[in-house]
Amino acid sequence: MTESELGELLEALPLPALLIGPRERILAMNANASGLLGQGLVGRHYVAALRQPALIDTIEGVGRDRLTRNVDYTSHDGDRDMIWAANVAVAGAGILVSFEDRTLAAEAGQMRRDFVANVSHELRTPLTALMGYIETLQGPARNDQVARDRFLATMAGEANRMNRLVQDLLSLSRVEAAARVKPTEEVDLPSLIQQVKALLGTISAERETRIEFVPPPDPVVVPGDNDQLRQVFVNLLENAIKYGGGTVTVDLTVDPHIRELRGPGVRIDITDNGAGIDPLHLPRLTQRFYRVDTHRSREVGGTGLGLAIVKHILSRHRGRLRISSEIGQGSCFSVLLPTKTA
Numbered sequence: 001m002t003e004s005e006l007g008e009l010l011e012a013l014p015l016p017a018l019l020i021g022p023r024e025r026i027l028a029m030n031a032n033a034s035g036l037l038g039q040g041l042v043g044r045h046y047v048a049a050l051r052q053p054a055l056i057d058t059i060e061g062v063g064r065d066r067l068t069r070n071v072d073y074t075s076h077d078g079d080r081d082m083i084w085a086a087n088v089a090v091a092g093a094g095i096l097v098s099f100e101d102r103t104l105a106a107e108a109g110q111m112r113r114d115f116v117a118n119v120s121h122e123l124r125t126p127l128t129a130l131m132g133y134i135e136t137l138q139g140p141a142r143n144d145q146v147a148r149d150r151f152l153a154t155m156a157g158e159a160n161r162m163n164r165l166v167q168d169l170l171s172l173s174r175v176e177a178a179a180r181v182k183p184t185e186e187v188d189l190p191s192l193i194q195q196v197k198a199l200l201g202t203i204s205a206e207r208e209t210r211i212e213f214v215p216p217p218d219p220v221v222v223p224g225d226n227d228q229l230r231q232v233f234v235n236l237l238e239n240a241i242k243y244g245g246g247t248v249t250v251d252l253t254v255d256p257h258i259r260e261l262r263g264p265g266v267r268i269d270i271t272d273n274g275a276g277i278d279p280l281h282l283p284r285l286t287q288r289f290y291r292v293d294t295h296r297s298r299e300v301g302g303t304g305l306g307l308a309i310v311k312h313i314l315s316r317h318r319g320r321l322r323i324s325s326e327i328g329q330g331s332c333f334s335v336l337l338p339t340k341t342a
């Protein structure tokens with residue numbers, strides 16, 4: 001096979017691939033491989049051309065015993081590392097090196113590990129407190145009625161916190177499991193918002209917050225999952241009460257064209273006049289466990305999962321969450337829902 005035929009053969013492969021010839025020089029490589037490793041490497045010795053010691057050692061090993069090997073290869077693409085599995089195998093008198101992109105799998109693995117670490121940390125904090133109180137109640141405070149009542153009340157609070165976290169984790173996994181299932185119910189948004197407002201009556205009264213919502217005279221119906229949309233408004237209104245205070249207003253607008261939805265939809269703005277959020281935090285606010293102020297979130301009973309759940313539910317509805325806020329000016333969380341899903 002001529003060198004140009006070899007080149008054509010490699011070009012037909014979807015992976016970056018290169019062939020090292022018998023004299024340890026790069027005989028041919030495809031455009032994907034040039035994009036990954038650099039231009040003008042054909043004809044050069046592979047040790048000079050490839051640079052990463054682990055890859056070079058692997059090629060040497062395959063040259064020695066002719067057994068196929070795999071090795072990780074890392075490249076840098078703009079602002080992120082890309083992880084490749086380089087497969088090195090004997091091909092006739094030469095050695096074929098091909099690169100399989102494992103970046104997404106590696107990122108997913110990292111996300112899973114981070115998530116497990118976060119969940120463990122979030123559960124361990126209340127659990128450690130509970131264990132401490134149990135020990136005290138079994139020991140020094142065994143016969144102290146006053147301390148016992150106080151400790152039990154704190155323990156109930158910690159157990160509640162664990163319970164909320166587990167509930168939110170279950171919600172998140174249920175929402176994720178149904179992510180590709182199109183919602184089939186018809187939901188009348190004004191009456192749903194009225195229900196949520198009633199549901200949050202106690203907590204808004206406790207925090208001396210008023211929820212203002214003037215429902216339009218006619219129903220505004222969107223295709224949706226009633227329970228999930230209820231959860232969206234519960235989470236957003238609860239946040240507005242917890243972090244906002246004063247007056248929370250809910251405005252509903254039917255819009256013939258919502259830019260983010262590229263079509264007709266309904267926009268529900270939930271506005272509070274609380275402390276607001278530094279714009280720096282806005283892009284990360286819907287990430288799991290992301291909080292602007294962890295201490296404050298814990299104090300008001302937050303789990304750090306509320307907005308992640310909202311985002312997942314809205315994405316199942318082909319909707320969006322728009323957040324605008326300024327320090328000292330309060331925040332506005334807008335739910336955008338399409339009136340029709342294609």
Ligand code: ADP
Nearest residue numbers: 239240243291292293297302303304305306307
């Ligand atoms: P949490 O359970 O901590 O409330 P969320 O996912 O609901 O978690 O919200 C993430 C973070 O976003 C909160 O910890 C808080 O810092 C911030 N946040 C959410 N809503 C508001 C709001 N209306 N005003 C100010 N900050 C908010």
